[in-house]
Amino acid sequence: MPDWSARLNELAVAAEVTGAVLGIWHDGETTIVPYGILNSTTQTPTTADSLFQLGSVSKPWTASMIVQLAAEGRIDLDDTIVKLLPEAPVDNRITVHHLLTHTSGIDGDLFTDTGRGDDCLERYVALLADVDQLFEPGTAYSYCNAGFVLLGRLIEVLDNRTWDQSLKARLIEPLGLTHTVTLPEEALLHNAAVGHLATDGSRVQTWQLPRSIGPAGTITASAADLLEFAKLHLTERYAAMQVPQVPFAAGIGGFVDLGLTWRIYDWGGRRLFGHDGTTISQLAFLRIDPEARLIMCLLTNSGNGTRLFEPLASEVFTQYAGVAHPEAPQPIDAPVDDRHVGRYERASVRLDVEEREGQLVMLYQATGDRLSFSDDPVHEYELRPAEPADGNHFVTRESTEHPWSPVTFAPNHVFVSGRVTPRR
Missing domain, CATH: 2.40.128 (Lipocalin)
Incomplete structure (x- = not known):
């Protein structure tokens, strides 16, 4: 069996990553390995229970709550958003399913800070009146953060509490997670990572995205807690989230289809699912192989996180499942013209x-x-x-x-x- 602590150390040094935690769960056995420091200013060492920002790995958590609401009979995935949220200023054809699959057409990278109050999602949704519709709903794929804020607001209205409170009641507490938070004042009670630039490793000055982006990307968690959440998706209750809904033509990293928020990967003929997340120089990665009963997560506080993830994932999945991370596309020699200028x-x-x-x-x-x-x-x-x-x-x-x-x-x-x- 490889010494994962040694391998993480060697590969993280080569990738110039400041701090990281590798989590592996394989058929009932868990391995958590820390590396480096959480903060180049304080030189605080990374520990196995350190918290890192999950970024867009938060989206499957929000989607899981939507699936719960559907199972409770309180919504249908084909319901339109304006039926459920009449005040939402969006195309009246957009459905819950469109938001879960990034096919709504909403120009979704709206990062407006609408404050720290419990009404921040409600105020954010009102801003969508000024956002462009890029294409007809359901006709294309385009990654959409705003769509997940809309889903978070829907959860708030149906549960009559904030998205953060629903996350605790529906996922954090039932799973027994003790190192998963959404707010900075909660993260301060733990060893929490700060981001570091890829260029020189310096600590970035802004710690977290606005609270209004919560359902799309502000969960902060330990590797152990993320593995526990991922294990939930090896159960039948959430199997529909892994069914392909939309093809992903770019195919980067083996990403070939989108399920209900989960990205579906083809690694050497094996079907994996997972998600990546990027916030302010913190990169998170999650991959799940149901057949091998294997889950790997990597949490980093460096813009160089991808340089570490790909070789490390290849080693982990080769060891336990006999497959490696797909090779990245390569350039070719070919003439270019000015049609795209x-x-x-x-x-x-x-x-x-x-x-x-x-x-x-x-x-x-x-x-x-x-x-x-x-x-x-x-x-x-x-x-x-x-x-x-x-x-x-x-x-x-x-x-x-x-x-x-x-x-x-x-x-x-x-x-x-x-x-x-x-x-x-």
Whole structure:
């Protein structure tokens, strides 16, 4: 059996990750391994029970509560949002199912801070009146944080309490979780990680996303608690969440389909499910192999988390399931033209594609509320041609040390980071 503490240490040093916790559950046996420090300023060491932000790994928790409400007969996944929340200023065709599968068409990266009060989700939902509809509901996939805030508000109305309170009553307390929180004053009672930039490892100044983003990404938890939550999804009650609903064409990391919020992966012919999460230089990863009864999570407080996750996941899954993390797409030698040159824009992000000496470059600019917590608000990405060689498919990467990820152009938009960004 590998020494996972030694392997985590070796790979984290190579990836320049500040702190991390690896969690493995395999057929009833749990391994939790910490590495590094939680805060470069205080030099607090990472421990097995340290708390890290889960980011979008929070979304399956919110989705699980929606599935509970459906099982209780209080909602139907085909119900429209305006039927359940008449005050929601969204397209009257958008359903609960659309929100769970990121197919609503709402331009979803709205990060407005609507305060710390218990009405923050209600106030956030009212802001959606000013958000664009990118496409007809149900006709495409585009990652949508706002949709999960809408689901969180729906939970609040049906349960007559805040989303945070429902999370405690429906999941945290029944599962016996003692290291899972949503608010900073709760995290202060534990050893909690702070984020560190990928570029130089310096500690970032903003700790958490606004409370209004809670249902989409503010759960903070230990690796052990995250494994306990994941084990819940090996039971029949939540099996429908793993049924493919929407194909994911980009296929990065083996992600081939979307279930009810869970991402479904094909790793060497084995079907896994899971989710990733990114907040302010804290990256979280969760993968579950039901057939092997294997769960792996990795919590990091570094923008370099992906550099650590991919080789470590390959070793863990090779050991227990005989499969490795899929190889990242690679660039090819092919000519490019200027058909995709121009500006692309959605909520919180502006992308400018330029041609330089026969190559395409994409300039990323965080805008609006995203500027207040963006690690790297302005970044330049090289776009390299990729298969299929039709002039529309490219790959890019954060740096030469990071894996390539796909970028796909269509006549009226670019699909990057799982999001449709319209051409302006």
